[in-house]
Amino acid sequence: MALYLIDLPFAQVGLDVAKRDGEAKIVLIQDSVYLDTAGFENVYAVKEDVEKRGVAARLRNVRVIDYDDLVDLIVENKVVNFA
Amino acid sequence: MALYLIDLPFAQVGLDVAKRDGEAKIVLIQDSVYLDTAGFENVYAVKEDVEKRGVAARLRNVRVIDYDDLVDLIVENKVVNFA
Amino acid sequence: MEKKILFMFLRAPFGAIYYTEGLRAVVGMMSGLDEHKVTCVYAGDGAYYALKGADKGESAGYVKTISDISETHYYVEKESMAERGIPEGDVDDAFEVISRDDLAKLITDNDVVFDF
Amino acid sequence: MEKKILFMFLRAPFGAIYYTEGLRAVVGMMSGLDEHKVTCVYAGDGAYYALKGADKGESAGYVKTISDISETHYYVEKESMAERGIPEGDVDDAFEVISRDDLAKLITDNDVVFDF
Amino acid sequence: MSNINFLLTEGPFQTEKWSTVAKLGLAALKKGHAVTLFCYLDGVYNGLSTQEFADWEKVPGDYFKELVDNGAEIVCCGICVNARGQQSGKFFYEGIKVGGIPDWAAFVGTADRVITL
Amino acid sequence: MSNINFLLTEGPFQTEKWSTVAKLGLAALKKGHAVTLFCYLDGVYNGLSTQEFADWEKVPGDYFKELVDNGAEIVCCGICVNARGQQSGKFFYEGIKVGGIPDWAAFVGTADRVITL
Numbered sequence: 001m002a003l004y005l006i007d008l009p010f011a012q013v014g015l016d017v018a019k020r021d022g023e024a025k026i027v028l029i030q031d032s033v034y035l036d037t038a039g040f041e042n043v044y045a046v047k048e049d050v051e052k053r054g055v056a057a058r059l060r061n062v063r064v065i066d067y068d069d070l071v072d073l074i075v076e077n078k079v080v081n082f083a
Numbered sequence: 084m085a086l087y088l089i090d091l092p093f094a095q096v097g098l099d100v101a102k103r104d105g106e107a108k109i110v111l112i113q114d115s116v117y118l119d120t121a122g123f124e125n126v127y128a129v130k131e132d133v134e135k136r137g138v139a140a141r142l143r144n145v146r147v148i149d150y151d152d153l154v155d156l157i158v159e160n161k162v163v164n165f166a
Numbered sequence: 167m168e169k170k171i172l173f174m175f176l177r178a179p180f181g182a183i184y185y186t187e188g189l190r191a192v193v194g195m196m197s198g199l200d201e202h203k204v205t206c207v208y209a210g211d212g213a214y215y216a217l218k219g220a221d222k223g224e225s226a227g228y229v230k231t232i233s234d235i236s237e238t239h240y241y242v243e244k245e246s247m248a249e250r251g252i253p254e255g256d257v258d259d260a261f262e263v264i265s266r267d268d269l270a271k272l273i274t275d276n277d278v279v280f281d282f
Numbered sequence: 283m284e285k286k287i288l289f290m291f292l293r294a295p296f297g298a299i300y301y302t303e304g305l306r307a308v309v310g311m312m313s314g315l316d317e318h319k320v321t322c323v324y325a326g327d328g329a330y331y332a333l334k335g336a337d338k339g340e341s342a343g344y345v346k347t348i349s350d351i352s353e354t355h356y357y358v359e360k361e362s363m364a365e366r367g368i369p370e371g372d373v374d375d376a377f378e379v380i381s382r383d384d385l386a387k388l389i390t391d392n393d394v395v396f397d398f
Numbered sequence: 399m400s401n402i403n404f405l406l407t408e409g410p411f412q413t414e415k416w417s418t419v420a421k422l423g424l425a426a427l428k429k430g431h432a433v434t435l436f437c438y439l440d441g442v443y444n445g446l447s448t449q450e451f452a453d454w455e456k457v458p459g460d461y462f463k464e465l466v467d468n469g470a471e472i473v474c475c476g477i478c479v480n481a482r483g484q485q486s487g488k489f490f491y492e493g494i495k496v497g498g499i500p501d502w503a504a505f506v507g508t509a510d511r512v513i514t515l
Numbered sequence: 516m517s518n519i520n521f522l523l524t525e526g527p528f529q530t531e532k533w534s535t536v537a538k539l540g541l542a543a544l545k546k547g548h549a550v551t552l553f554c555y556l557d558g559v560y561n562g563l564s565t566q567e568f569a570d571w572e573k574v575p576g577d578y579f580k581e582l583v584d585n586g587a588e589i590v591c592c593g594i595c596v597n598a599r600g601q602q603s604g605k606f607f608y609e610g611i612k613v614g615g616i617p618d619w620a621a622f623v624g625t626a627d628r629v630i631t632l
Binding site (some may be wrong): 085093095096099101103104128147162163164166 | 327383397
Binding site (some may be wrong): 283284285287298299300303306307309310311313314315316377395396397 | 522524553556616619620621623624626629631
C-alpha cells in the first residue's frame with residue numbers, strides 16, 4: 001500500500017522489496033526510467049525524466065506523469081524512499 | 084600489458100575488459116576491494132582501503148600494497164582508468 | 167510528533183560518507199524534541215558495513231551515543247549478503263541478520279523510511 | 283605532445299552531468315596546443331546515451347564543435363547494450379556499435395584512457 | 399493540505415537530484431502544500447547565491463530561492479556547510495537558513511510525507 | 516622520473532576520491548615524480564582553504580595545500596568554480612590556480628601517466 005520512489009542505484013533492492021507489497025505503486029525518477037518493470041502493475045515515471053532520456057517507447061505499462069501528478073501521489077500514499 | 088585501476092561502479096565492465104588482456108594487472112581501490120577477482124592472476128589492492136573495510140581475510144590471491152607501491156606500478160605500466 | 171523511522175543504509179561504505187553521516191542523522195533524529203524511534207537496516211552494498219573487521223572508527227561514537235539514548239536494532243539483510251558473498255559468520259555481533267521479507271515488514275511498520 | 287585519448291563514457295545519462303561535461307572535456311582536449319586525437323566510446327550505463335530519442339540538447343553543441351575540429355568516432359558497446367535491453371535498432375545513427383573485444387583493442391590503441 | 403519534508407544530500411550540477419527536489423517542491427507549494435527542505439552533506443551547496451553558469455538560463459540556486467520565495471522553509475546542516483568551506487552560509491540566498499539536525503528532526507515530526515533525494 | 520597527471524571530478528567529504536588522489540600524489544612527489552592535478556566538476560571544491568570540520572584532524576583542503584607545498588601543480592576548472600558559486604576561487608589555498616581545460620590538455624600532453632579519480 002505504499003509508493004516506492006525509485007532511482008537507479010537502489011532499484012534492485014527497492015523493486016524486490018516492492019514485489020512483496022501487493023498494492024505497491026512504483027514511481028521511476030531520473031535514471032531508473034531506463035529499467036524494465038515488467039511484472040509490476042502500478043508503475044509511474046516522471047515525464048521530464050522520460051523525455052530527456054528518449055525512453056517513452058521502451059516503457060511498457062507505465063503511466064507517464066508530471067510533477068503535479070507526483071505531488072498528488074505523494075500526498076495520497078505512504079512514501080518509501082529508494083532514490 | 085596494462086594496469087587497470089578499478090573502483091566499484093565501473094568494475095563490471097573494467098574487469099571484463101581486463102580479462103581480454105593476458106598480462107593485465109588489476110589494482111582495486113576503495114569499494115572495489117569488496118569484489119571477488121577469482122580468475123585474475125595479478126591483482127593488487129590498496130592497503131588503507133582494505134584495512135578500513137575489514138576485508139583482508141576475504142581477499143584471495145591479492146597482493147596488498149601501499150601508496151608507494153602503487154606509484155611504482157603506475158610508473159611501470161600503462162594505466163587504464165575504471166575508477 | 168514522535169515517529170518511527172527506518173534508516174536503510176544502502177550505499178557501500180566507505181567510499182561514500184553516508185555510512186557515518188547517516189548515523190549522525192540517527193543521533194539527531196533520536197535526540198530532538200520529538201524523540202523519534204529509529205531502526206537501522208543495512209542492505210544492498212550497505213551490507214558490507216556489517217563485516218566483522220570493518221573499521222567502525224569514525225562511526226563508533228555515534229553507535230555509542232545511539233545506544234545511550236535507547237535500545238536500537240541494527241539489522242543486515244540476508245539476500246544482500248548472499249548476493250555479495252558475505253557468510254553469516256563474517257557478520258559483526260552487533261548486527262542481526264534478517265530476510266528481505268523482514269525488511270519489507272520493517273518498512274510497513276515504520277512511519278518514515280530513509281535511504282542512506 | 284599530441285596523444286591519442288580514449289574517452290569512455292560509463293555513467294548513466296542524465297542523472298549525472300558527466301555525459302555533457304565529458305564532451306566539454308573532449309572539445310578542450312582537441313583544441314589545445316597539442317591537438318590530442320580523441321575517440322569516444324559509450325559502455326556500461328553510458329550506453330543509454332546512444333538511444334535514438336535521447337535529448338542531446340545540452341551536449342549537441344559540443345558534438346558539433348568536435349565534428350568541426352576533426353572526424354571523431356562515437357562507439358557504443360554491444361555487450362553493454364545487450365545487458366540493458368537496447369536493440370541495435372534503437373541506437374542513434376551517430377553511433378557505431380562495437381564489441382567488448384573492440385573496446386579492449388581501442389584501449390590498447392590509445393595512449394590515455396579516461397572514464398567519464 | 400499536506401506537509402511535505404524533503405531531504406537533499408547531493409549538490410548542484412554534478413547530479414540531477416536538486417532538480418527533482420526543486421521542481422517537485424514548487425509543484426507542491428503551488429498546490430497549497432507546506433514544504434520544508436533540509437539540505438544535508440553536499441546538498442548544502444544548493445543554497446549559494448553566487449552560482450554563475452552562462453550555459454544555463456537558471457542556475458540551481460535560482461530554484462532554491464524560488465522555493466523560499468514561495469513559502470518553503472529551507473535549513474542547511476551547519477556542520478556540513480562549514481566542513482565544505484562555505485563559511486556559515488554567508489553567500490547563501492536570504493531566507494535559506496543554517497541550522498542543525500534537530501531542525502530536520504522537527505521537520506520530520508510535523509511532516510505528513512518525507513522524501514529523500 | 517615520471518610525470519603523473521591526475522584528474523579529480525569529485526568533491527571533499529561526500530566520497531573518498533579526493534583522499535586517494537591526495538595520498539597517491541604525495542607518495543609520487545616524495546619519490547621525485549612530477550605531479551599535476553586538474554580539478555574538474557565537483558573536484559574544484561577540494562581547493563578551499565575555508566573547510567572547518569572538528570571531527571577530523573586534517574580536512575581535505577589541507578592535503579591539497581600539502582600537494583602544492585610539495586611541488587604539485589594544481590589547476591581548477593574556472594567554469595566549474597564559478598558555476599558552483601566559488602567566486603573565481605577567492606577562498607582557495609594560495610598556489611591552487613583557476614584555469615581551463617586547455618591547461619588540463621597541456622598537463623595530459625606532458626604526462627607519462629594519466630589517472631582519473
